[in-house]
Amino acid sequence: MSETNTPAADVSSPPTPISTPRTGGATLTQAVVAVVGLIALLALGLAWQSQQRLKQAEQELVRRQDSSQSDANIARDQSRQAQELARDTAAKVALLDAKLAEVALQREQLELLMQSMTRSRDENVVGDVEASLRVAMQQAAITGSAEPLVAALKQADERLARYKQPRLEGVRRAVVRDLDRIRSVSVVDVSTLTIKLDEVARQVDDLPLLAMGQPGTEPARSATATRPAKPVGSASAPLSPNAGWWERAWHDAGDKWDQLSSDVWREARGLLRVTRIDHPEAALMAPEQMFFLRENLKLRLLNARLALLSRQFDTAQNDLSEAQGMLDRYFDARSRKLAVTTELLRQVQGQARQVQIPRPDDTLAALSAVAR
Structure with a gap:
């Protein structure tokens, strides 16, 4: 019976309301809100990222602008x-x-x-020899050395010796004569002269000046020699062994007085020194003037050296004469260093002369005669 009553009870009870549709609507709303929030977050992220990129782009633009300006400056320079x-x-x-x-x-x-040269072998040889001689003459005129002419004449002599032709024997004899004449000329050795001038310039700082006033040994000897000799009569007589103490004291005092007066006289004479000075201004120079005097002397020597290298012998002679005058006027002639320096300078003055190199006129005349 219990089993038959149970369905009836179930039929009579009211149905329970279903809440499923209401729950689904809330979930949908939450989903929409979540999506909207997510979209907002994405939008914010994109906006922030865009702003960062914009800042980076601005920084890059500024950097590139600075770089472009720097490049423009560099390009302008x-x-x-x-x-x-x-x-x-x-x-x-x-x-x-x-x-x-x-x-x-x-x-x-x-x-x-x-x-203009003919096809003849003889005339070719003559033309070559003449051309080489003229070029050598130009080189000798430029360099002031006879070596180009000597080399050209030797080469011409060797070539004419190999090319044995009777009509060229006169040319060869003329070449030999000109070669001997040019070799006999003493050409200025500029390198040796410049070495001597450099040596003189190195010794300038060690040369004593008249204004330095360094007394030598000769005045001391003079003072000693002019010291008055002790009179013979004033020499102390030897004391007898029986002399008293007061006699011995008087004798010792006299000897000491003589020695003291002699020393005072010697020192007084040593304070006075008589020297002949032809140029008073040379003895009244200040230390600064001494320095500039030595530097001016070095400049004179340097100018003379440059003039020798450029073979301007007249200019070199003027500078050497000025340097010699400065040595004679302002420096102490008693110094051995000055004597050595002056001798070197005079050697340079004697050798720095313009030497006229002979022209190979005999050879040129012989070549012209053969070419006719």
Whole structure:
């Protein structure tokens, strides 16, 4: 019976309301809110990221702008340097063009000379020898040395000796005569003279000046020699063994007085020194003037050295004469160092002369006679 009553009880009870649709709506709302929040967060993240990128872009733009400005400054400097270099290059190109034109002119002259020569072997030899001699003459005139002429004449002699032709024997004899005459000329050895001038310049700082006033040994000897001799009569007589104490004391006091007076006289005479000075201003120089005097002397020697190297012997002689005058006027002539320096300077003065190198006129005349 219990089993038959149970379904009836179930049928009579009211149905329980279902809450599923209401729960689903709340979940949907939460999902929408979550999605919206997520989208907002994403938007904020994107906005923040965009702002960071914008800042980075601005920083990069500023950096690039600074770099561009620096590059522009560098480019401007390089452009200015390039313009200066272009101007220098243009000047050098103009100079090279002038030299090239000169070389082209010389080349044309040489070509004309070569074209004017005949095809004969003898005339070719004559033309070559003459051309080499003229070039050697130009080199000798520029350098002031006879070595180019000597080398050209020796080469011509060897070539004529190999090329045995009777009509060229006169040319060979003329070459030998000119070679002997040029070898006999003493040419100035500029390198040796410059070495001597350098030695003189090194000794300038050690040379004693008249204004230094260093007394030598001669005045001391003079003072000693002029010291008054002790009179013979004033010499102390030897004491007898029986002399009293007061006699011995008087004798010792006299000897000490004589010695003291002698020393005082010697010192007094040593304070006075008589010296002959031809140029009073040389003895009244200040230390600064002494320094500048030595430097001026070195400059004179340097100018003479440069003049010798450029073979301007007249200018070198003037500078050497000025240097010699300064040595004679302001320096102590009793010094051995000054004597050695003066001797070196006089050697340079004697050898620094313009020497005229002989021309190979005999050889040129013989070549002209053969070429006719």
